[in-house]
Amino acid sequence: MTGALAKIMREGLALPGCRIDEHSGPGMSRSEIAAHADLVEGSLREAGVRPHDPVHVAIGNRALDLGTLLGVWQAGAVAVPIHRNAAPLTRAAVERATRARLLIDGLILDTIADEDPPERTLLDGAALVVFTSGSTGAPKGVVLGHDALARKLAVLDHLLGFRPDDVVVVPLQLTFIFGIWASLLAIRSGATLVLVQKFTHATLASQFAAGATVLAAVPTMLRALLADGAPPGPQLRAVLTGGEALSPSLAQAVCGSWPEVELVDLYGSTETGSCDFHHRSGAASEAGSIGTPTEGVSFRIVRDDGTPASEGEVGELRIRTVCGMHGYLDNAELTESSFEADHFRTGDLARLRPDGQVEIVGRSKEIISRGGNKISPLEIENALCAHPDVAAALCAGVPNERLGEAIHAVVVLKPGLALTVDELWRWASANLERYKVPDVIVFSDMLPSGATGKASRAMVSTLTLVSTDTSTTSMPRLPLGV
Structure with a gap:
């Protein structure tokens, strides 16, 4: 057995109450998960997997997916979670980045490359490569280590106090850090974990009625849950949220809907191991705060010139943690530029309050945060421009009450062509994950520009907000998509 996370999972699975259920599937007992992991390990070793090799793991929020992760770690390999329904462009980009030879889906092992991946010292001791959107439009592979994530789980165990009698409901994809740590923490605690494949109000209501005690969800899910009437949660004791900004109004609505439930807002990034700040539901005067650092985290707020910002002054939030990433896969230059000394540059603008809490006031990066998903606008632009009738495209996140941000796109067609918005939307839907498809598309003669003349x-x-002729120019599409 290799790696601290494998040890944590094995110890959690040995606890008598541990079980992994599925809302729309049979789930698996702790012994079945362990047996599945052993089969995966054996299959990988027979296929010649080497220590620290990246192995793609097809994720469908099934109980067996966690057993597969354990099997990959037991084989000494590094798991690369990728959704089973990932768009072809996304799957190809991740395969190019990792150069992995093997993909495992349950117990089905496929060869996706002819040659072994190169040996990389960055992957020594690594548990995961989690891909996030980058400002260049290419996905960034964040390499996360066993020991760092094990330390983070210990911090979160102390902070959140999961119990063996908890029923932890996770409607979050296990391709992202929030879903991964929430699931691992439930296993570590010997609790019952319930994986939800598709978020709906009815699904969550049924889980609450069945005895859910902890919910892990992004704010977009909470907005949707409350919009259709908050379902009763007779045993619900905690709601954990993160992945996007939690507005003061939403925080108050959650606390008002379930007065006995503790709301915990967790701020962090994949690169820092997640959950660098925490804020528990409290006084209205604290609205908008991300709270205080979690154990082992320190921070700076700095001006553009790198000098410390004064109390109340806005600057970039930079974080130091022992739970952070090894670096970006095959991108030493980006890794180096993402740090100032030993502090990670979040790109978020923040200020320090007199009470010692930190408040996020904006983002200096252009990444779109839609429904808790971080999306590169350039990635969407590149996909739209791949259509043979499109000459140019520009995307941005526009504030949206339900999604946090909606994706708006301005598209310029090639001369003489008559592509419709509906045709382009269907094309984008076939080539991008659902949550990356623009919610509003507007055709224009030129891209919008600023004072310098640049796009x-x-x-x-x-342009997009003044468009009113939705039949010919804009098409609002606002599915939850997470």
């Missing part, structure tokens, strides 16, 4: 994402909304 400006900040100006996208000036």
